[in-house]
């Protein structure tokens with residue numbers, strides 16, 4: 756007869772006292788280990804809609820849609836397709852926000868069963884800033900303000916950035932454009948895309 760080794764005996768006694776290592780899922784909900792890195796989730800408030808996470812996601816589980824027409828202001832919808840996600844955490848690493856303050860973070864969620872796969876997604880919405888001359892998408896409003904705050908006084912070299920911030924703070928003078936128009940330079944107080952900014956800052960030879 757073989758006797759159990761001491762280590763195995765200790766494990767068996769521990770299991771009798773503490774209970775089994777396995778859970779009774781699906782009869783009972785399973786609680787993940789505290790260090791488990793599961794499904795990531797967007798933070799609506801912190802997210803800038805900058806698309807860095809979408810660009811880096813290896814399984815194209817993050818996509819976006821820019822809605823320019825219809826009711827309300829133009830918006831960007833960030834979509835996380837949970838059925839394509841492999842929980843790799845690359846999106847969290849790639850996030851524009853500082854480490855520890857990421858706008859997409861892995862949670863402990865792991866149970867992702869759906870009856871209908873087309874329901875396996877989560878979304879957040881961010882308001883878009885369009886070029887005030889050509890109407891092209893520049894970025895989300897939050898992204899422009901974030902960049903202006905990051906750059907500090909350097910942002911004053913970009914009218915688009917400092918205007919975005921002043922408007923967010925409610926400090927932009929609505930009458931300034933009319934005043935500037937008289938001087939022929941109202942384009943200096945508009946939020947413009949790079950192409951239109953260049954066009955307003957350069958002069959063609961006649």
Ligand code: SF4
Nearest residue numbers: 812840841843844846
């Ligand atoms: S965890 Fe990985 S697969 Fe899932 S959304 Fe983030 S980058 Fe994409």
Ligand code: SF4
Nearest residue numbers: 802803805806808850
């Ligand atoms: S990288 Fe971060 S801030 Fe940018 S869209 Fe993704 S979650 Fe939002």
